[in-house]
Amino acid sequence: MRVMVVGASGAIGTRLVPQLTSREHEVIGTFRSPAKAERVRALGARPVALNLLDPGAVRRAVLDIRPEAIIHQATALAGQRFSRKLDRTFAETNRLRTEGTDALLAAAREAGTRRFIAQSFAPYRYARQGGMVKTEDDPLDAAPPAGAHETNAAMTHLDQAVTAAGGIALRYGGFYGGADDTVTRAVRKRRFPIIGDGEGVTSWIHLDDAAAATVAALEHPGAGIYNIVDDEPAPAREWLPVLADALAAKPPRHVPVWLVRLLMGEDAVMGATQSRGASNAKAKRELGWTLRYPSWRQGFAAAYSRPQPAEVAV
Ligand SMILES: NC(=O)c1ccc[n+]([C@@H]2O[C@H](COP(=O)([O-])OP(=O)(O)OC[C@H]3O[C@@H](n4cnc5c(N)ncnc54)[C@H](OP(=O)(O)O)[C@@H]3O)[C@@H](O)[C@H]2O)c1
Numbered sequence: 001m002r003v004m005v006v007g008a009s010g011a012i013g014t015r016l017v018p019q020l021t022s023r024e025h026e027v028i029g030t031f032r033s034p035a036k037a038e039r040v041r042a043l044g045a046r047p048v049a050l051n052l053l054d055p056g057a058v059r060r061a062v063l064d065i066r067p068e069a070i071i072h073q074a075t076a077l078a079g080q081r082f083s084r085k086l087d088r089t090f091a092e093t094n095r096l097r098t099e100g101t102d103a104l105l106a107a108a109r110e111a112g113t114r115r116f117i118a119q120s121f122a123p124y125r126y127a128r129q130g131g132m133v134k135t136e137d138d139p140l141d142a143a144p145p146a147g148a149h150e151t152n153a154a155m156t157h158l159d160q161a162v163t164a165a166g167g168i169a170l171r172y173g174g175f176y177g178g179a180d181d182t183v184t185r186a187v188r189k190r191r192f193p194i195i196g197d198g199e200g201v202t203s204w205i206h207l208d209d210a211a212a213a214t215v216a217a218l219e220h221p222g223a224g225i226y227n228i229v230d231d232e233p234a235p236a237r238e239w240l241p242v243l244a245d246a247l248a249a250k251p252p253r254h255v256p257v258w259l260v261r262l263l264m265g266e267d268a269v270m271g272a273t274q275s276r277g278a279s280n281a282k283a284k285r286e287l288g289w290t291l292r293y294p295s296w297r298q299g300f301a302a303a304y305s306r307p308q309p310a311e312v313a314v
């Protein structure tokens with residue numbers, strides 16, 4: 001299939017392009033920063049510069065490429081600092097998920113593109129009531145934290161627009177396995193504490209498994225929403241010490257809820273103490289997806305632990 005990967009130079013795009021080419025797909029990969037063209041080419045894709053927030057440019061690119069499938073993986077999160085107000089951190093990403101998605105869908109319709117897949121997100125989105133692990137049919141949080149209204153609304157827009165057009169929205173878990181990211185940096189510096197009892201649940205996904213699920217979705221007919229997460233949604237008190245250990249960092253500190261509320265606001269408390277995880281049963285069942293790292297327990301160690309001397313190749 002001729003596949004246009006929008007955001008081919010990003011954390012997931014760089015894992016996805018080689019998996020697509022290894023399955024004989026022809027890949028056109030877009031990037032925004034000029035320095036990324038060679039990186040995209042080296043991965044095996046034809047590089048095309050594209051600003052997804054320019055609808056005219058999107059239309060021209062899609063009509064020129066005439067892809068059989070479009071995979072939207074564009075976000076604008078590199079170099080962002082997570083502030084008290086998530087909507088500030090995600091402002092441009094939210095536009096990529098709303099205006100960017102709409103521009104791509106309109107161009108896809110005009111070009112006769114049959115398949116459309118887009119990046120969505122599972123953690124911190126499901127209603128913070130009832131069971132701690134949610135399926136795609138469970139309701140989303142009707143009253144998200146004050147600073148995350150626009151961010152949640154943008155993801156909901158993407159989910160609805162993509163599935164209404166016959167495409168697939170992939171609600172990925174928290175990505176891990178990249179060389180460096182906001183979470184690993186904070187854990188290394190011991191700035192990612194366990195808040196209160198650390199009972200808020202997160203679903204993780206290794207970037208390679210996220211890419212494999214995306215290839216499976218591309219090759220799966222039909223529309224839908226899928227949680228792309230690992231088998232073990234877990235509270236922070238369980239996964240955070242394991243991540244710190246894999247990173248050879250000191251164990252996480254414990255911080256009382258009242259102090260976090262005072263210093264970082266209610267949003268941080270809600271996320272850390274009430275968030276729900278997600279179930280991957282539907283993606284496994286319908287997409288035939290298998291995970292290389294079914295749990296963060298093996299995945300964190302594989303991604304971050306330095307090889308022991310006996311394991312170093314000679
Ligand atoms: N589910 C998750 O947990 C999740 C999801 C997304 C990101 N993240 C994390 O966020 C961090 C940054 O992500 P990232 O490395 O993928 O970088 P990013 O800055 O989010 O960029 C992602 C992709 O979108 C492209 N892009 C950005 N703005 C664009 C625009 N206006 N038009 C078209 N394309 C645009 C980027 O191009 P350029 O490379 O040329 O800028 C890149 O290809 C990573 O640590 C990643 O793991 C996590």
